[in-house]
Amino acid sequence: MDQKPKAAGIAALVAAATFLFGIVMFATALTDYTTGDPTPEESVAFVVDHQAALYVWNVVIFIVFGIVLVPLVLALRDRLEALSPAMAQASGAFGLIWAGLVIAAGMVSNIAIGTVSDLYDTDPAGAETVWSALDSVQNGLGGGNEIAGGVWIMLVSWAAIRTAVLPRTLNYVGLAAGAAGLITVIPALEAVGAVFGIGLIVWFVWVGALLLNDKTPGAPPTSDKRAGRLSTT
DSSP, rough: OOOOOHHHOOOHHHHHHHHHHHHHHHHTTHHHSSSSOOOHHHHHHHHHHHHHHHHHHHHHIIIIIIHHHHHHHHHHHHHTTTTTTHHHHHHHHHHHHHHHHHHHHHHHHHHHHHHHHHHHTTOOHHHHHHHHHHHHHHIIIIIIIOOOHHHHHHHHHHHHHTTTOOHHHHHHHHHHHHHHHHHSGGGGGGGHHHHHHHHHHHHHHHHHHHTTTTSSSOOOOOOOOOTTTTOOO
16 A cells, blocks of 8 residues: 555644644743734843743744655645646645745744854844844745745645545635735735634645545556545545
């Protein structure tokens, strides 16, 4: 039996768990930092006092997520390729770009935490400058907008609608989540990112359950476009 769908299913569930973990941390332990509009001085003070929590948060929501995203992206690309090759390749490209961006965002953010904490005791003003610069880089890579992720899930969902590879309702969830991700490019609408995150939790769990139930036993042969599709019921 092909184990790729199983591995991709586990990856999808882990991805959902990283989003859920990030949202819970955002609303609890990190709420003083993630809500409101803290000044650079307040941000740096919070970072210094909560290094461990922020480090774990970044590792989970960026690095772990980016790693598990790769096998899922490849599995869905392979599933779509025989039926919609152009869309499959485009979705795979954007999915891998997203994985690289979020991993890079996590690495930059954790280096920033260490650098700022080391500098804070001797040069608080310098620490604020460094944090402002590196935080902007991190936000640009993967924290401040969800363009790459939004495009990826919309391409997957649109291709799946055309080929019936995934359940129709699931595809609509993916399109809605992807649209919410794209909207985050507008600074005044960054809060819509919460819709993107919640939508992706639902989407990842649903896709993961389908893959773990072995609804895709192998790549569909080109001679029969109906073979190998995920259940649409």
